[in-house]
Amino acid sequence: MYRYKNKASSLQPREKAKKYGMKNLSDKELISILLGSGTKSNPIDKLSNKILELIDTSNSELSTEELEKINGIGVAKASMIGASMEFSRRRLTPSIQKISYPTDILPAVRHFVTRPQEYFIVITLNGAHEIIKTRVISIGILNKTLIHPREVFSDALKDRAASLVLAHNHPSGNLEPSNEDKEVTKRLISAGDILGIKILDHIIFSHRSYFSFTENQII
Incomplete structure (x- = not known):
């Protein structure tokens, strides 16, 4: 598996897409194909x-x-990216997914495994444990001073969510939760109890696998 990835990583996005299929491209590579080219001051990468x-x-x-504010993105490219995102929402987004097991969350967050930093993600669920929305709350090393309950629960309240699943990637590949991971989770569970929004799980994930706080009886 890792030999395949090493070969693929040396290819340009279009070459990689032709050889392995679009589904094997990272989000960044898909955007590169949409853009086609960059500028002198802002190369495509x-x-x-x-x-x-x-x-x-x-x-x-x-x-x-907002896209046009980026140096190198004009009306044409901004419109193309915006149109592709709207088309995906209308035609390609799968039906509401019901969450019964920790592994059911992974398709909603797996594209974040390519990110070089930690992404803290909140997935809101309705009363039937169906996904309402997946949101990035914070980027960077997980820290309880940065992950404030109001940031996590404000959108959940707007969604009228019944429960949440927390998730974040570990770019290092080490899935063992840190003390900070545990403290952040404990703090958010306490806040959720007050608001009546239950936190069902906290998933740490990487290219290789995942770690579930619920499966490991941490929560």
């Missing part, structure tokens, strides 16, 4: 990174005007 970060932090609710 750098430009794709900027757009991906903007999409991540906006939780896919992104206007073309």
Whole structure:
């Protein structure tokens, strides 16, 4: 498996797509194909990174005007990216997924395994344990001073969520939760109890596998 990845990583996105299929490209590589080219001051690799970060932090609710603020993105490219995102929402988004086991969450977050930093993600669920929305709350090393309950639960309240699943990636591949991971989880569980929104699990994931706080009886 890892030999395959090493070979693929040396290919340009279009070559990789032709050889292995679009589903084997990272989010950044898909954006590179959409862009086609960059500029002298913002090569395509750098430009794709900027757009991906903007999409991540906006939780896919992104206007073309915001894209046009990036140096190297004009009306045409901003419109193309915006149109592809809207088309995906209308036609390609799967039906609401019911969460019964920790592994059911992984398809909703697996594209974040390519990120070089930790992404703290909150998945809101309705009373039937169906996914309402997946949101990035914070980027960077998980820290209880940065992950404030109001950031986690404000959107959950707007969604009228019955429960949440927390998730974050470990770029190092080490799935063992840190003390900080445990403290953040404990703090958010306490806040959820007050608000009546239960935290069902906290998933740590990487390329290789995942760690479930619920399966390991930490929560």
